[in-house]
Amino acid sequence: MMLFLSNFKSTVLLWFLVLATCGNETEKIAATTPPPSEPQIEKVEKEIIVAANRTDAYLPLLKGKKIGIVANQTSVIFNNEGHTHLVDSLLFLNVNIKKVFAPEHGFRGQADAGEHVKNSTDTKTGLPLISLYGKNRKPNQEQLDGLDMVLFDIQDVGVRFYTFIATMQLVMEACAEKGIPVMVLDRPNPNGHYVDGPTMEAAHTSFLGMTKIPLVYGMTIGEYASMINEEGWLENSTKVDLTIIPLENWTHTSFYSLPIRPSPNLPNDTSITLYPSLGLFEGTNVNAGRGTEFQFQRYGASFLDRDKYSFTYTPKPNFGSKHPKEEGKLCYGVDLSKAERMGEVTMDYVIDAYNNSTDKTTFFLTSGFTKHAGTDKLQKQIEAGNSNTEIKESWQPDLEKFKKIRAKYLLY
Structure with missing residues (x-):
């Protein structure tokens, strides 16, 4: 069942939380490469509000439930002092968090790309940390025991081989098998203003790409969650009971500068x-x-x-x-x-x-x-001496097909 919640104003409870929580060759390349085709970017008149900040929209849905959270260093609630981590904030608000699931780079975002993240305990909260990067990329049924809902809140950058969307898909599959609802707190996609690149082929799916989407798919992580759920792209075409908490004051033409480094090697x-x-x-x-x-x-x-x-x-x-x-x-x-x-x-x-x-x-x-x-076509095209223009033309039929599917799930 899909639930899209309408806009709410900030609550007194959130305000209390705010108060309580303190070269030459470069020139050559530039000269021979046409300027990127960028859609018109609108000036944002109102402050963009990420779903995590909309506590009035989702706290009632967490009340009385045992919660697992998939989170990393970007999972924060912004306030006048900067930000507080979502896990810390929800614990302060008496949400019953039982465990945290950590993606690539770990819960606090310190691990190298590709480095296995081990199960451990968060020293600040004492919560068990279950790694979803390494041998265990999909929560097993025992790890989900005792949970009434799984909350997913991670900043994405809108690129297919950025592994957080694969983690989300595997979490959704595991929860569908267990009959546990999933809630996704949406965040802006800094590359959400266009769709481009080669489309994933079924023969080459992996953790770097689990569905037949383009390299840049132009969707927020909440929109993408809706698409893979409703299109039957979860394993065995199952569906999870999914709730998306949307953003406020953001569109696909909005510019959004990420306030927190989403992973160690994406600094700006x-x-x-x-x-x-x-x-x-x-x-x-x-x-x-x-x-x-x-x-x-x-x-x-x-x-x-x-x-x-x-x-x-x-x-x-x-x-x-x-x-x-x-x-x-x-x-x-x-x-x-x-x-x-x-x-x-x-x-x-x-x-x-x-x-x-x-x-x-x-x-x-x-x-x-x-x-x-x-x-495997792209390497062959490069080795054959195909130009950027020729290669990009070969992507177009698949891109047009994807855009028709994508249009059904856009929220902004």
């Missing part, structure tokens, strides 16, 4: 807007800024033609990347830290790096690139 708006295009380097041997302070704002490698690039950098172990690609090696590449907001996925960066690689035989990590792309 520039990295988030470039992530759909530069994230494909994760399936290659090229470094995309990990091991620097400009993650997903540059790319380079020691095996790129040094005569083609004036920009260089050396990746070193740091927060979020204990062992970055090309660690300790001088990388030749492109600085994109001044890039403006994107409105499309571009293949120009991967094509440029491939064409200027001194060893093309080791450029692609074929299995990894296919999982990120969602198709």
Whole structure:
């Protein structure tokens, strides 16, 4: 059963909570690449209110229930002092939270990408933490025992291989099997203003893409939850009893700057807007800024033609990347830290790096690139010398099909 709640005003209880909780080659690339096609971005007149802040809309639905929460460092309620974590806030409001499920990077967001997160106990609250990243990516039935509802609240960035949507899908499947309702607290999608990229093919589904959606799908995490539930995309076409608590004062043309780093290697708006295009380097041997302070704002490698690039950098172990690609090696590449907001996925960066690689035989990590792309066609197109325009034209039929499905579930 789907429940969409209408707008409510902030309550006295929430106000009490607020008071109580205290280079040259870069120029060459830019010159040869058409400006990204960005939809008109509207000026936001009213403050965007995330669903977590709408306590009056969902607290009554939690009353008297034993709650499990899927959360990370972005799961917060904003207030005049900054923000408080959702778990801390709900405990303060006497919500009966029994356990926390932690996605990739962990509950407090400290783990590296791909690093297994272990079950533990949250030192601040004493709540058991159950990892959903590692061998156990889907809650088992025993882990759901005793729960009356699971609450999901994680900031997404709208890119298919960003694993939080896969975690949400597996949580929904497990809860459907157990007969436990799921509530999703919606948050803005900073890449929610467009749809683009290759569409996932069934033969290549993985934790980096579990459904047949484009690389950039242009939906909030709440809208996406509704789509996978109603389209029968959960395992065995099951459905979960799903409630979406919507945002206020946000549309798909609104600009939203994330106030909290959604994961260790997405530090700012520039990295988030470039992530759909530069994230494909994760399936290659090229470094995309990990091991620097400009993650997903540059790319380079020691095996790129040094005569083609004036920009260089050396990746070193740091927060979020204990062992970055090309660690300790001088990388030749492109600085994109001044890039403006994107409105499309571009293949120009991967094509440029491939064409200027001194060893093309080791450029692609074929299995990894296919999982990120969602198709084995993209690597073949790049190797065949197809242009960005030619590659993007091949995506269009699938994109048009997806947009028709997507339209049914848009809330904003």
